[in-house]
Amino acid sequence: MSDIEKQLGARITQIRLSxxxxxxxxxxxxxxxxxxxxxxxxxxxxxxxxxxxxxxCSLDTHLKSFFDFGKEQPRDQTFERELSKLSAFLRTLETxxxxxxxxxxxxxxxxxx
Numbered sequence: 001m002s003d004i005e006k007q008l009g010a011r012i013t014q015i016r017l018s019x020x021x022x023x024x025x026x027x028x029x030x031x032x033x034x035x036x037x038x039x040x041x042x043x044x045x046x047x048x049x050x051x052x053x054x055x056x057c058s059l060d061t062h063l064k065s066f067f068d069f070g071k072e073q074p075r076d077q078t079f080e081r082e083l084s085k086l087s088a089f090l091r092t093l094e095t096x097x098x099x100x101x102x103x104x105x106x107x108x109x110x111x112x113x
Contacts, residue, residue: 006043006077013041013080015059022088029058030071040079 016026023041027034032051039045040055047055056063090098 004044007069008046008066009041009043010077010080011069011093012037012055013077013084015061015065016041017080019059020087021059022084022091024088026055026058030054041081 016023021029023037023103024034027041029036030037030051031054036047036051040047052066053063056066090101095099
């Protein structure tokens with residue numbers, strides 16, 4: 001796994017999360033498997049140019065934005081991945097349940113301080 005694969009994967013993750021999409025939602029829009037999206041975001045595989053173009057269209061962005069690594073580094077990839085998982089889980093709940101989860105977390109983290 002090279003550095004460019006990791007950087008590209010991190011950019012895809014960053015753009016996907018900025019669009020508030022789960023991996024499953026992106027996979028569906030791009031007509032790819034969730035595993036394919038996951039492997040690309042982790043930098044395990046390097047997608048073809050055609051696949052990247054497809055993902056860019058699905059994310060409503062330009063192909064070149066995937067390679068705009070710049071000086072600003074995205075948050076730790078594990079952080080982004082876990083945040084994405086949490087968000088996907090919360091989307092399966094009803095509003096009352098989400099409020100309950102938030103209140104529980106406030107109590108738990110208040111006690112940890």
